Amino acid sequence: MLTLEALTIRQDDFQLVANLSVDVGITAVMGPSGAGKSTFLNAIAGFVAGSGVIKLDGDRIDTLQPAKRPVSMIFQDNNLFPHLTICENVGLGLRLNRKLKEAERQVVSAVLEKVGLSGLGARKPAALSGGQQSRAALARTLLAGQPVVLLDEPFSALGPGLKDEMLDLMRDILTEDRGCTVLMVTHDPNDAKRIADQVIWVGDGIAAPPVATADFFGDPPEGLRDYLGKMG
Amino acid sequence: MAHSPVAINPRWPGGVVAGLVLALTLGTLCAVALRAKFQTGLGAADWAAIRFTVSQAFVSAALSCLLAIPVARALARRQFRGRRAVITLLGAPFLLPVIVAVLGLIMVFGRNGLLNGALGFFGLQEISIYGFHGVVLAHVFFNMPLVTRLILQGWLSIPSERFRLAASLGAPIGRLIEWPMLRGVLPSAFLVVFLICLTSFAVALTLGGGPKATTVELAIYQALRFDFDLGRAALLALVQFCICAIAALFAWGVTSPDLSGAGLDRAVQRWDGGIKRDALIICLAAMFLLLPLGMIVLRGLAGVSSLPPEVWQAAVRSVIVALCSAMLCTLMALALALRAGRLVAVTGVLPLAASSLVVGTGLFLLVYPFVNPAKLALAITVLVNAVLALPFVLRSIGPAVAKIEADFGRLGASLGMTQGTWLMRIVLPRLRGPIGFGAGLAAALSMGDLGVIALFAGDAQETLPLAMYRLMGAYRTEAASGAGLLLLTLSFALFWICDRGGRADVDT
Numbered sequence: 143m144l145t146l147e148a149l150t151i152r153q154d155d156f157q158l159v160a161n162l163s164v165d166v167g168i169t170a171v172m173g174p175s176g177a178g179k180s181t182f183l184n185a186i187a188g189f190v191a192g193s194g195v196i197k198l199d200g201d202r203i204d205t206l207q208p209a210k211r212p213v214s215m216i217f218q219d220n221n222l223f224p225h226l227t228i229c230e231n232v233g234l235g236l237r238l239n240r241k242l243k244e245a246e247r248q249v250v251s252a253v254l255e256k257v258g259l260s261g262l263g264a265r266k267p268a269a270l271s272g273g274q275q276s277r278a279a280l281a282r283t284l285l286a287g288q289p290v291v292l293l294d295e296p297f298s299a300l301g302p303g304l305k306d307e308m309l310d311l312m313r314d315i316l317t318e319d320r321g322c323t324v325l326m327v328t329h330d331p332n333d334a335k336r337i338a339d340q341v342i343w344v345g346d347g348i349a350a351p352p353v354a355t356a357d358f359f360g361d362p363p364e365g366l367r368d369y370l371g372k373m374g
Numbered sequence: 375m376a377h378s379p380v381a382i383n384p385r386w387p388g389g390v391v392a393g394l395v396l397a398l399t400l401g402t403l404c405a406v407a408l409r410a411k412f413q414t415g416l417g418a419a420d421w422a423a424i425r426f427t428v429s430q431a432f433v434s435a436a437l438s439c440l441l442a443i444p445v446a447r448a449l450a451r452r453q454f455r456g457r458r459a460v461i462t463l464l465g466a467p468f469l470l471p472v473i474v475a476v477l478g479l480i481m482v483f484g485r486n487g488l489l490n491g492a493l494g495f496f497g498l499q500e501i502s503i504y505g506f507h508g509v510v511l512a513h514v515f516f517n518m519p520l521v522t523r524l525i526l527q528g529w530l531s532i533p534s535e536r537f538r539l540a541a542s543l544g545a546p547i548g549r550l551i552e553w554p555m556l557r558g559v560l561p562s563a564f565l566v567v568f569l570i571c572l573t574s575f576a577v578a579l580t581l582g583g584g585p586k587a588t589t590v591e592l593a594i595y596q597a598l599r600f601d602f603d604l605g606r607a608a609l610l611a612l613v614q615f616c617i618c619a620i621a622a623l624f625a626w627g628v629t630s631p632d633l634s635g636a637g638l639d640r641a642v643q644r645w646d647g648g649i650k651r652d653a654l655i656i657c658l659a660a661m662f663l664l665l666p667l668g669m670i671v672l673r674g675l676a677g678v679s680s681l682p683p684e685v686w687q688a689a690v691r692s693v694i695v696a697l698c699s700a701m702l703c704t705l706m707a708l709a710l711a712l713r714a715g716r717l718v719a720v721t722g723v724l725p726l727a728a729s730s731l732v733v734g735t736g737l738f739l740l741v742y743p744f745v746n747p748a749k750l751a752l753a754i755t756v757l758v759n760a761v762l763a764l765p766f767v768l769r770s771i772g773p774a775v776a777k778i779e780a781d782f783g784r785l786g787a788s789l790g791m792t793q794g795t796w797l798m799r800i801v802l803p804r805l806r807g808p809i810g811f812g813a814g815l816a817a818a819l820s821m822g823d824l825g826v827i828a829l830f831a832g833d834a835q836e837t838l839p840l841a842m843y844r845l846m847g848a849y850r851t852e853a854a855s856g857a858g859l860l861l862l863t864l865s866f867a868l869f870w871i872c873d874r875g876g877r878a879d880v881d882t
């Protein structure tokens with residue numbers, strides 16, 4: 143259980159307050175552009191300073207440096223280091239400082255196989271397609287084994303078919319196998335409907351407590367109606 | 375974008391380097407100020423030196439800018455085979471050891487040079503390369519190409535749509551599009567060149583001299599080396615610092631020029647004429663740069679085989695100094711780039727306005743009571759060369775470090791990388807290109823340096839440029855050309871090897 147108690151982020155004339163808790167499973171984070179969805183995730187990861195308390199299963203984590211928080215993050219882009227091979231990139235989830243040992247290489251190979259990249263470990267990221275790069279980032283997250291995973295529109299650059307494939311893969315390996323708490327920023331209601339158990343609405347300076355996905359879209363908040371209306 | 379509270383780049387080394395640079399530039403100034411002999415004041419010869427220093431720098435900068443405009447314009451609007459070679463050639467004088475270029479210029483414009491040969495053939499009066507116009511000529515040779523590249527950058531940053539629009543309207547391109555760009559680029563180019571010419575000791579040493587053509591730096595050198603009048607040398611060093619400081623205040627905010635030449639390999643499509651004139655201008659500019667270099671190579675080939683053994687020893691010494699200086703400079707630039715911020719910005723431009731002779735005089739005064747300065751000549755040369763090359767190397771490494779942090783800083787932090795891991799596994803491998811380029815630059819600059827070494831060195835510490843200078847002074851032109859060719863080859867080879875090493879097998 144990830145709990146945010148009066149988490150408040152202030153930047154110039156922008157403010158966002160969150161008072162909520164999130165269970166194991168997938169939670170979509172939605173809201174209009176500029177409402178602070180990314181900032182919200184960055185505050186949980188520790189990249190943006192905020193006041194208030196963040197707890198995971200009762201332990202405070204807001205006092206920790208980003209590196210020490212039990213959190214993995216997948217960003218919109220730049221998730222892989224271009225000068226390292228896929229194997230090395232994924233291996234960073236296991237060990238940061240040196241080359242991998244043989245046993246560790248085997249673990250990496252197994253994870254690569256799981257995300258459908260077997261045999262591609264020796265390549266550099268530039269030699270992979272966008273979808274394959276996303277899979278590699280996911281593989282590293284899997285190896286890092288953190289209980290909380292934050293995704294900041296990680297698949298927005300992929301086509302619809304590929305994106306659905308990635309979403310399903312993510313649900314299978316992160317929540318069903320591992321029991322992670324996943325927060326995923328998305329613009330697309332279909333993403334949320336496809337895999338999210340619940341939805342957090344970010345708007346008007348507030349990150350609202352999560353609502354079950356069916357209820358959320360059955361009785362959408364006013365902001366969402368405007369948002370979807372504008373899209374349509 | 376929010377400021378992230380993550381500090382994955384180590385900051386303390388940058389602080390140490392900033393302290394070192396401040397100590398070398400401003401600290402040596404204190405040593406100079408304490409020792410300066412104020413009682414006698416400045417004599418008539420000193421005032422003449424000040425006037426000469428400022429006026430030659432002013433004329434050199436103005437001419438460099440004026441001549442660079444047509445060359446840049448011709449290069450900006452013409453696409454031709456060999457254009458890339460011409461642009462590379464424009465980068466060469468910056469790496470070229472000053473003394474080599476001076477010898478080349480003497481072979482073309484000097485008493486027995488090509489030009490006077492031609493003039494004599496037509497029965498015209500000979501010209502002399504020594505004195506005011508010789509100094510200006512050499513400065514134009516070095517700086518006109520630099521300004522050309524700066525202006526070319528400005529020209530190529532004008533969107534091509536504007537030229538199309540002007541062409542379709544029949545509007546005057548010059549007044550409407552080009553003049554505003556030049557007004558933006560030229561003042562800073564002028565100030566950079568002005569600063570460079572204020573502190574170019576080697577040119578004054580070789581082509582100046584005498585009561586009419588002595589710069590303040592040359593006067594410092596003479597006071598220290600010939601008269602051993604430390605008080606007067608210190609006073610002159612103070613004067614030189616003031617001149618540079620005033621110029622630097624005007625140049626405040628002018629960043630050191632980008633020497634990488636990135637993005638210059640395309641031409642703007644335009645619809646105005648003058649092809650023949652452009653071709654002529656480009657040919658003249660290329661000849662102005664190539665003839666002196668060609669003369670060095672031609673005459674040097676004959677001289678290399680008969681070089682005295684001291685010259686080879688000096689060459690080895692120079693290569694070691696250059697490599698140490700490049701390594702030190704690159705490490706310092708890296709430390710500063712990792713720290714970033716205000717202090718670093720100041721530290722990064724301060725050496726641009728520093729005179730190696732002022733720094734050298736200060737160091738001389740500091741070490742002289744304790745140890746024979748000649749013993750420290752090479753170590754001090756390594757240090758001073760590294761600091762003076764710092765602005766240019768930082769210009770290459772700084773933006774690259776900032777980009778790595780912007781792109782991957784959060785990823786590194788979220789993976790829990792320590793500063794050491796981040797540096798060794800991510801920053802250094804991704805910086806190979808800029809580090810190679812920067813190290814090559816620093817090595818070539820140090821290889822050709824004839825500044826602080828002239829103040830300190832005895833025979834046992836002679837570097838290759840100094841050995842070449844002494845050969846020239848003894849009118850051993852053949853051997854001097856041989857040494858020049860050797861120096862030229864070593865300088866460009868060091869740059870090429872470093873730059874190549876950084877570029878090979880790079881993943882973007």
